[in-house]
Amino acid sequence: MANDLAHAAKELGIKYFLISYVDLFGSLRAKLAPAAAIGGMQKAGAGFAGFATWLDMTPADPDLFAVPDPDSLIQLPWKPEVGWLASDLVMNDELVAQAPRNVLKSTILGAESIGYQMKTGVECEFFLTTPDGQKISDGADNATKPCYDQSALMRRYEVIKEICDCMLALGWGPYQNDHEDANGQFEMNWNFDDALVTADRHVFFKYMARSIAEKHGLRATFMPKPFIDLTGSGCHMHTSLWQGDTNLFEDPNGELGVSDLCYNFIGGLIHSADALCAFTNPTVNSYKRINAPRTVSGATWAPNTVTYTGNNRTHMIRIPDAGRLELRLPDGAANPYLAPAAVLAAGLDGIQNQREPGKRLDINMYTDGHKVRGAKKLPLNLLDALRSLEKSNVLRTALGAPLIDGYLKLKHEEWNAYSRHLTQWERDNTLDI
């Protein structure tokens, strides 16, 4: 790891650094600083006008500084003269309480203080589209069940291989790439790691996939539901708690090989699921992926109720294997820092309050879900999720009032902007009433 970035620049041949941060809406912001200036920037940070991005600031606020974390340095494999850095946001010499990376770090520190380290792995699904984003890029990719389609995968070999080669060079341990369940949709998997490492990689992966797709004349989008009749893009989050080298979610004597601690964590996720959606499914479009009608492939692969199960992909939480859970709720728009922070907060609440997850359901929720009584439903839209977040003392206490209040304010403004948008559907169904 590069503690002295000026020294690292000389060693690695880096000419420019991207000093970047992710705002509350998940947008990646950056300044491009020449290596000659990185020494000062490493100490003081790069200056930004906070109001100009989604952080709930005002034009009267003083300079916002992004102080790069040298441990996060990634040399762009496709442009090695550029080094990328994740940053912590500082204003008036204090960490900005609502900055997403700061929120995840403080949630992680809180968990560590009681002996838990969270590890996560994310499955980032994305579409490769035409540059205008209107159509999938491969006209021949039109099978009804396109999942794992070898020919469609290999027609995009040059793009997928270049992204995977980058992950190999970066030492992320990529291990498989496939064509997913929607036409034009792909998924690439790399090894799980500490939650902060995975979050930084998640941010970088999205940037890398977009950049490399652009080089090939395509567009990579992580939009949750870009095509209404096709399966949406999820970002399933595999989660476990550790103490050193011991996986605390693993218990050979536990049901399905997982511990009571894990079941309490699941109980916490179930307890806070509707509020969690504000972070795992943060856009208007997110709710066209969850609660969706069947897609042309036969299944949405997205949850519609707050339930858990064993190795079955029709519920919100799956226990695929001993020692971990898979939260299938997050989508491609999930904020890479706020989603794991909220998951950790909700899970820890489950542990601290010994929340029981209830009975495991081993049924196909898509066909037999209507037979289940009492299972909570997921929010039907962003406004539902925001109202649930408003009521969640668990997330307010753990993530802090500045984050919750700032996030709700900006997201309500987004919802209001959406509500003022007149759709063709309304005209079609209301014009003659």
Ligand SMILES: [Mg+2]
């Ligand atoms: Mg998938």
